[in-house]
């Protein structure tokens with residue numbers, strides 16, 4: 001039997017899958033690493049933690065493997081997007097990586113608009129300037145850490161750095177490069193115009209490759225440390241949302257994905273780069289050759305639930321915390337939550353907004369709060385679905401993946417709030433499966449990613465909207481949508497009190 005490995009370098013952990021030629025997950029391993037949050041709005045990680053935990057995860061993955069490691073033919077990667085890894089001339093890391101959910105760069109986003117202009121930026125990158133993207137992070141380091149910046153020879157994104165440590169080859173692939181805000185998305189090349197306007201040396205931008213392209217084999221050193229065969233073929237991989245889409249079969253027009261991990265996204269396949277959403281949703285290159293996707297992002301989706309659990313039920317499991325939510329009616333007895341714990345992206349690009357519970361009543365118990373948190377996260381994602389529908393997209397079926405797909409009450413809630421059928425896959429593995437599929441396709445097991453998806457992925461269950469609950473949620477969503485405007489100014493006034 002032949003195998004491939006899919007590595008998903010997430011925000012909370014690296015998840016590694018060993019997948020056989022039929023698409024069965026033979027073994028999976030997860031290894032966590034911490035976030036460094038020095039101040040409000042800051043979010044960093046130590047790239048060495050990614051490498052150490054991946055190495056240790058691979059050792060665990062191979063511990064009881066009774067086959068021949070030479071039969072593990074290929075490996076590929078999925079990674080949290082946008083994180084800035086700055087490297088010096090020897091490819092040594094210059095400072096901790098600044099992550100996608102770090103929102104310190106509001107002024108640098110304004111600087112990009114002032115210098116480039118909103119219209120031109122959108123023409124080149126198909127996206128607006130958002131705090132989470134990589135370019136504003138580069139400008140922040142240039143402004144506030146000039147000594148470090150003067151030593152920078154190149155930059156990469158998290159999973160590209162990890163792949164470099166496996167192979168000694170440094171590249172960035174298109175689906176992740178699209179999230180830097182330096183890529184000319186339509187022409188698939190670095191924008192020298194943007195580099196020139198922002199006074200950045202374009203040699204900072206690394207060579208570009210396609211997601212299923214082969215970059216070489218693992219180094220003898222990494223093979224010895226991990227137990228992988230030195231002849232194992234390494235394929236570039238993709239952004240976690242591109243890989244989530246591949247792993248959920250979002251590979252043709254009309255297919256929509258809802259992924260609830262630390263962040264939450266609603267993502268739709270685009271066959272071409274010429275649709276115009278006016279920057280309201282992100283528009284990125286797919287991991288599938290010559291395809292694209294659009295998506296809206298909730299910054300703190302699963303993260304809101306994790307925050308709630310760690311704050312109010314630290315010793316309980318997610319399942320125990322959510323055990324009673326099915327007994328609370330749709331609408332949580334009039335309690336509403338907005339998930340703006342770290343600011344928001346879609347539809348309100350606002351780093352200063354913060355979360356609220358509205359409508360607390362003395363009758364509310366913990367289960368009402370738990371349900372309200374899930375409803376708030378789902379309402380936020382529904383704002384992205386509204387943008388898609390207003391732009392003429394038909395969304396009647398959505399594949400749901402990530403931690404949010406683990407709970408059946410939440411899947412039913414997604415069906416009721418999105419007013420669409422929700423599909424759960426058997427053996428849902430999220431972006432790690434997409435990474436494994438890129439390796440399988442790269443190894444030549446299939447003629448296309450679509451053929452691989454047809455062989456690897458199976459529908460497990462559909463959740464259909466309940467008419468009564470959908471009607472309650474329609475009304476409640478209208479109230480939810482008012483909260484942003486009503487709390488925006490209050491949160492600006494509270495800014496000075498945050499640590």
Ligand SMILES: Nc1ncnc2c1ncn2[C@@H]1O[C@H](COP(=O)(O)OP(=O)(O)O)[C@@H](O)[C@H]1O
Pocket residue numbers: 010011012013260261262263301302303304305306318319322402403404405406407410430
């Ligand atoms: N049993 C569960 N039921 C519902 N949600 C869960 C459960 N377990 C984890 N989650 C949610 O899933 C999120 C993690 O999802 P995951 O896809 O692993 O994220 P990431 O790739 O960002 O690390 C957590 O933030 C948590 O809110």
Ligand SMILES: O=C(CO)[C@@H](O)[C@H](O)COP(=O)(O)O
Pocket residue numbers: 010011012079080081082100101132179240241261262263264265282297
């Ligand atoms: O910033 C984005 C997408 O633009 C995030 O989706 C990150 O890519 C992190 O993903 P998760 O860790 O939540 O999967």
